[in-house]
Amino acid sequence: MANEGQPVTVQRVEPSLNPVQDEDLDQYGEELSGLTIVDVDVHVDDTLMFMLDYMEGHFRKRMETVLQADFKGEPGNSLRNMIAHIAWLGSSYDKPPRAKLATKEDLLARMEKGIIDYSILFPSELLPIGYLPEPEWAAALATAYNQYMVDAYKNLEGVKIAIVVAPQQPARAALEIDRHAGHPDVVSVCIPDAGVNPPIGDEKYWPIFEAAARHDLPISFHGIEALIHDNYPLRVAHFHTLMQVNSMGFPFTSMLQIMSVVCAGIPVRFPNLKFAILEAGLTWMPFIMYRLDAAYLRYRTELPALEKKPSEYIRDWYIGTHELEALPRRGDLAKLIDLYQGRDTTMWASDWPHLERDLIAGFMRYEMDDALRRKILGENALRFFGLTARK
Amino acid sequence: MSSEKPRSGSRRPRRKIPVARLSDFPAGTRMEVSVGSVQIAVFNVEGDFFALFGRCPHQSAPLSRGRLQGTVICNADTCWETEWAHEGEVLVCPGHGMEYDIRSGKAFGYDLRLRTYEVSVEDGQVFIVM
Numbered sequence: 249m250a251n252e253g254q255p256v257t258v259q260r261v262e263p264s265l266n267p268v269q270d271e272d273l274d275q276y277g278e279e280l281s282g283l284t285i286v287d288v289d290v291h292v293d294d295t296l297m298f299m300l301d302y303m304e305g306h307f308r309k310r311m312e313t314v315l316q317a318d319f320k321g322e323p324g325n326s327l328r329n330m331i332a333h334i335a336w337l338g339s340s341y342d343k344p345p346r347a348k349l350a351t352k353e354d355l356l357a358r359m360e361k362g363i364i365d366y367s368i369l370f371p372s373e374l375l376p377i378g379y380l381p382e383p384e385w386a387a388a389l390a391t392a393y394n395q396y397m398v399d400a401y402k403n404l405e406g407v408k409i410a411i412v413v414a415p416q417q418p419a420r421a422a423l424e425i426d427r428h429a430g431h432p433d434v435v436s437v438c439i440p441d442a443g444v445n446p447p448i449g450d451e452k453y454w455p456i457f458e459a460a461a462r463h464d465l466p467i468s469f470h471g472i473e474a475l476i477h478d479n480y481p482l483r484v485a486h487f488h489t490l491m492q493v494n495s496m497g498f499p500f501t502s503m504l505q506i507m508s509v510v511c512a513g514i515p516v517r518f519p520n521l522k523f524a525i526l527e528a529g530l531t532w533m534p535f536i537m538y539r540l541d542a543a544y545l546r547y548r549t550e551l552p553a554l555e556k557k558p559s560e561y562i563r564d565w566y567i568g569t570h571e572l573e574a575l576p577r578r579g580d581l582a583k584l585i586d587l588y589q590g591r592d593t594t595m596w597a598s599d600w601p602h603l604e605r606d607l608i609a610g611f612m613r614y615e616m617d618d619a620l621r622r623k624i625l626g627e628n629a630l631r632f633f634g635l636t637a638r639k
Numbered sequence: 640m641s642s643e644k645p646r647s648g649s650r651r652p653r654r655k656i657p658v659a660r661l662s663d664f665p666a667g668t669r670m671e672v673s674v675g676s677v678q679i680a681v682f683n684v685e686g687d688f689f690a691l692f693g694r695c696p697h698q699s700a701p702l703s704r705g706r707l708q709g710t711v712i713c714n715a716d717t718c719w720e721t722e723w724a725h726e727g728e729v730l731v732c733p734g735h736g737m738e739y740d741i742r743s744g745k746a747f748g749y750d751l752r753l754r755t756y757e758v759s760v761e762d763g764q765v766f767i768v769m
């Protein structure tokens with residue numbers, strides 16, 4: 249019912265060519281002000297063209313060729329799109345409007361609203377380098393990305409960086425960690441392991457974990473659709489629609505990463521290492537924790553290094569809320585978090601500016617106690633990334 | 640014209656909210672109307688006016704900013720063949736792309752209907768009726 253006294257405003261608006269991005273923050277600005285807000289999964293999408301200057305020799309030449317490819321009408325659009333999305337290009341009939349490629353200026357404009365205290369930048373185009381067949385090419389891309397990011401995004405208030413390593417070359421990945429871990433704006437190392445063989449817990453990769461542990465640099469696994477490769481972690485090449493691949497690719501990638509790392513005893517061997525899992529939603533967490541516990545009862549002797557149940561390691565993993573599932577009741581999220589014991593490990597993540605990004609209303613619609621909301625919106629992330637509160 | 644039948648027995652006073660002069664609201668344009676905290680998206684689609692609840696139930700993106708296009712359908716009427724249909728009458732949420740029938744507010748593929756509002760035009764003035 250409309251009361252006579254309610255203020256009415258009318259404005260003419262235009263259809264948005266890009267998905268609406270930042271209005272969601274404005275909408276909740278008042279409610280969020282005064283709280284520490286850390287967005288733990290943020291991307292900029294224009295890094296490839298700048299990386300060129302950080303590449304040498306034949307890889308520089310190859311990068312020039314990549315940048316010439318005119319994909320989706322945008323020269324130099326992401327390698328990620330090129331190798332991952334081409335199979336389903338157009339399957340959503342350009343709905344929603346395609347994501348705008350976010351630049352440094354877009355990121356700073358979002359930060360200037362003064363609502364978000366920290367944005368943690370994760371690679372975008374480089375997320376699938378785990379399944380590049382040529383280890384040297386993958387490693388060259390990672391090296392160029394890291395140096396570019398550290399040069400271009402250092403000393404920006406509230407902007408922090410996750411470097412990326414190519415798991416195919418563990419020794420070089422460890423060097424990469426040694427090179428950047430001491431930088432005050434580098435807060436995590438992202439291991440893009442989808443597509444690698446053997447799985448990421450394998451002894452082959454331990455130099456990466458060792459280096460991260462040595463520098464006390466937390467490790468982040470960031471999900472991807474795992475679209476085209478046909479080995480670890482999931483054969484998704486058989487599905488005909490992006491919807492099936494996308495909805496299962498992320499959580500299955502994440503579950504297999506967790507299983508592989510925990511069952512390899514890595515948390516026992518490197519007890520100070522912290523892990524996070526991003527972009528896979530949350531609902532599968534209880535499944536993998538307690539499913540492994542049930543199997544552990546029968547197969548414990550296969551994993552003699554473990555000193556406690558798998559779930560007791562996994563509950564220490566941090567987890568980003570994006571892609572947050574739409575649970576039917578407003579109280580369901582808090583219940584779910586209790587189920588996986590995640591009050592101190594769940595961290596709000598938007599995935600800005602990607603198409604799948606969560607608007608903050610998606611999280612705020614859930615009811616929970618204020619203490620839990622504060623932890624998820626910022627406090628847990630401060631602890632995971634070793635940041636100090638700005639407010 | 641979009642219309643919502645008054646619920647029988649409803650004695651709520653109805654309020655007419657002026658949106659714009661007809662001359663300022665040509666075909667192909669849209670207005671975002673806020674009444675208190677409620678947002679309403681009003682469209683002029685080739686001379687027909689439609690008013691719908693303005694916030695997407697998914698994650699609250701403003702529907703007034705959605706594009707109008709068609710969509711794919713596949714049902715007994717199309718003999719279960721996929722066809723492009725409803726060109727210009729499907730409101731696409733600018734958040735993540737949920738689609739709504741501009742006429743009825745019905746979401747394609749969901750058992751969900753946005754509230755719609757009656758629009759009236761009197762003496763060259765466009766109103767929504769709440």
Ligand code: FES
Pocket residue numbers: 607695696697698699700732733734735736737
């Ligand atoms: S907000 Fe409308 S589809 Fe997400």
